[in-house]
Amino acid sequence: MANIYDIETYEPSESIGYLMTRVKVEMLAALDRELAADAHLSALGVTSAQFVVMVRLVGTADRKSASDLCKDLSYDAGAMTRMIDRLEKKGLVRRMRCVKDRRLIYLEATEAGRAAYPRMLEISVAVQNRFLRGMELPDARRLRDYLTRMLHNAG
Amino acid sequence: MANIYDIETYEPSESIGYLMTRVKVEMLAALDRELAADAHLSALGVTSAQFVVMVRLVGTADRKSASDLCKDLSYDAGAMTRMIDRLEKKGLVRRMRCVKDRRLIYLEATEAGRAAYPRMLEISVAVQNRFLRGMELPDARRLRDYLTRMLHNAG
DNA sequence: CTACAATAGCGGCCTAGGCAGATATATGTT
DNA sequence: AACATATATCTGCCTAGGCCGCTATTGTAG
Numbered sequence: 552m553a554n555i556y557d558i559e560t561y562e563p564s565e566s567i568g569y570l571m572t573r574v575k576v577e578m579l580a581a582l583d584r585e586l587a588a589d590a591h592l593s594a595l596g597v598t599s600a601q602f603v604v605m606v607r608l609v610g611t612a613d614r615k616s617a618s619d620l621c622k623d624l625s626y627d628a629g630a631m632t633r634m635i636d637r638l639e640k641k642g643l644v645r646r647m648r649c650v651k652d653r654r655l656i657y658l659e660a661t662e663a664g665r666a667a668y669p670r671m672l673e674i675s676v677a678v679q680n681r682f683l684r685g686m687e688l689p690d691a692r693r694l695r696d697y698l699t700r701m702l703h704n705a706g
Numbered sequence: 707m708a709n710i711y712d713i714e715t716y717e718p719s720e721s722i723g724y725l726m727t728r729v730k731v732e733m734l735a736a737l738d739r740e741l742a743a744d745a746h747l748s749a750l751g752v753t754s755a756q757f758v759v760m761v762r763l764v765g766t767a768d769r770k771s772a773s774d775l776c777k778d779l780s781y782d783a784g785a786m787t788r789m790i791d792r793l794e795k796k797g798l799v800r801r802m803r804c805v806k807d808r809r810l811i812y813l814e815a816t817e818a819g820r821a822a823y824p825r826m827l828e829i830s831v832a833v834q835n836r837f838l839r840g841m842e843l844p845d846a847r848r849l850r851d852y853l854t855r856m857l858h859n860a861g
Numbered sequence: 862c863t864a865c866a867a868t869a870g871c872g873g874c875c876t877a878g879g880c881a882g883a884t885a886t887a888t889g890t891t
Numbered sequence: 892a893a894c895a896t897a898t899a900t901c902t903g904c905c906t907a908g909g910c911c912g913c914t915a916t917t918g919t920a921g
Contacts (some may be wrong), residue, residue, distance in 0.1 A: 553842075554835040555838045555841065555843060555846045555905045556828060556831045556834055556835055556838075557823075557831070558828060559830055561765075561827065562782070562832055563761045563762070563765045564766065564778075564904075565835075565850055565854075566834060566850075567834055567838065567846065567849060567850060568733055568737075568833075568834050568837075569758070569761075569805055569844060570850060570853035570854060570857060571726055571729060571730050571733070571853055572730050572734070572758075573779070573780050573861070573891070574726060574853055574855055574857050575726050575727050575730045575767070575855045576780040577857065577860035578723055578726070578860070579727070580780075581860065582723075589708060598907095600907085600908095600916095603724070603727075604723075606718045608720070610718045611718075611719065614816065615872095616869080616870075617870065618870075621869095623719075624728070624830075625728050625731040625735075626730060626908085627908055627909050627910080628713070628871085628909095629775060629870085629872075629873090629908080629909075629910075629911090630807070630907070630909070631870085632870065632871055632872080633871095633872090633907075633908090634907085634908095637907095642900070643887075650866095651871095652869085652917070653915080653916060653917085654868065654869040654870070654917065655868095655869065655870085655872065655917045656869080658749070660889070662889080669713075672713060672716065673713060675723070676711045676712070676713055676716055677712055678723075679710070679721060679722055679723050680709040680710055680723075681858065681859060682720065682723075682856045682859045683710045683711075683835055683839075683856065683859070684859050685853070685855055686709075686710065688708070688710060688856065690852065691710045693724065693852075694722060694849070694852045695721075695722060695725060695850065697722055697845065697848075697849045697852075698722065698725035698726055698729050698730070699720075699725060700840055700841065701733075701734065701837045701838065702725060702728055702729050702730045703882055704836060704837045704839045704840070705732035705733070705736065705837065706731070719899095728874090755877085755878095769876095771899080771900095772899075772900070773898080773899055773900080776899095781878085781900085782878055782880080783879095783881050783900070784878080784880075784900090784901075784902075784903090785877065785878045785879070785911055786900090787883095787900065787902080788901095788902095789877085789878095790879075792877095807886075807887070807898095807899085808885080808886055808887085809885070809886045809887070809898060809899040809900070810886095810898095810899065810900090811900070812898075827865070853920075
């Protein structure tokens with residue numbers, strides 16, 4: 552299995568790591584801008600990071616604990632505690648102690664959280680579609696598969 | 707030109723934005739770990755963010771000002787000032803006021819910076835190759851082209 | 862059952878990026 | 892020349908993530 556890069560011919564500006572870091576920054580910055588600009592959402596002051604948590608709570612099927620979210624999102628546990636504090640303060644999320652395993656805190660979107668979600672999702676989808684402009688569906692699938700493989704290679 | 711995602715069928719865990727964010731986090735975390743673990747570099751305490759700046763100074767041809775780096779790296783100007791402070795303190799980088807335009811600060815790697823660079827680059831290339839394991843060169847090129855296009859779409 | 866390890870969440874501390882405002886320099890206009 | 896505007900850098904302030912240690916709870920080995 553051949554290596555992709557070797558030191559002699561390595562071109563920093565064309566490397567996957569460099570490009571991916573920049574695309575990620577630009578994509579989240581765009582999402583932050585558009586969440587902040589939205590008439591309804593601006594009152595909540597939802598950030599891209601907070602939106603990503605909401606997606607895991609509203610947009611996926613199974614019930615999630617705080618540590619589930621940390622694993623899902625490659626996110627620090629201490630930071631997650633404070634993230635949930637913020638979402639709870641905004642009334643978007645509720646903490647619920649699990650009775651079967653009292654170490655766990657299950658998280659649940661409130662009514663307000665579920666109500667705000669569709670608009671957030673709409674903005675997020677629009678931003679991603681904009682970044683993918685000029686690609687066809689097979690391209691997007693390939694890109695997704697590449698990223699999935701890379702995530703798997705992270706171990 | 708068709709949109710890639712629509713709200714009804716959107717799968718958060720398979721979205722490009724989600725995957726890319728996670729891959730980026732994991733890749734930089736791996737780079738940080740291995741920079742910190744290296745016998746020679748650990749004394750310098752070089753982080754992945756600092757390495758990325760060094761790449762722009764040593765690994766690319768033309769002379770760079772602080773604001774060039776900000777543009778290159780989608781990086782805040784205030785944060786860049788402090789980043790350069792840190793690199794200067796470690797003796798890896800030198801500030802040089804431009805005489806033709808005295809607003810500009812040109813940046814230059816010191817001898818120590820150039821000496822430490824090859825090992826950093828080696829580690830970075832190894833990390834990226836590991837994340838790309840299982841891909842052939844055409845795959846990597848396609849991935850690079852996708853990312854380049856997305857960066858261009860950011861505007 | 863007891864002792865020890867593992868896991869979940871929380872809080873303190875440190876670091877670092879984003880933003881706004883200030884200063885110095887350069888450029889363009891009248 | 893005088894003035895306004897734009898750019899580059901720096902600084903202070905705020906926010907937020909990473910790391911480490913703490914406590915509570917659960918799981919496991921003896």
